[in-house]
Amino acid sequence: MKTMTSSFFEPLKLLKNLFKKPMTLIFPMESLPPLEYYRGRQLLDPEKCVGCGMCSRVCPNDAIKMVEYGEKKCPEILMGKCCFCGLCAENCPTKALEMTGDIFIAGYDKTFAVYDPEKLSHRE
Secondary structure, X not given: XXXXXXXXXXXXXXXXXXXXXXXXXXXXXXXXXXOOOOOOOEEEOOXXXXXXXXXXXXXXXXXXEEEEEOOEEEEEEEOOOOOOOOHHHHHOOOOOEEEOOOOOOOOOOHHHHEEOHHHHOOOO
16 A cells, blocks of 8 residues: 555656666667667579579568569569568578668668569669
């Protein structure tokens, strides 16, 4: 049971927060580094890709389709559908796809979320 004096001093404990550094960050100037095993967007090495389509077959959200890229087929990923599970990179026989720690994937329209082989092969 609370006494009258303990309930009186409870709000005064909040005053200590006035003298602490804020918990929030000023984004995008400040940001926390990603965790060690964070799975961000994929990175494609088009030289290693053989166009087998294994990445598109194992994708649970059907976010990957194979498109023409030069003389062969390479993956195109719809980031709006991707759940970043990493199955595409795990099942790539030539390790052409890898998961990165890139955490900033944002845009103003849906076309930004389409990562064709050219866009997938460059870090942002």
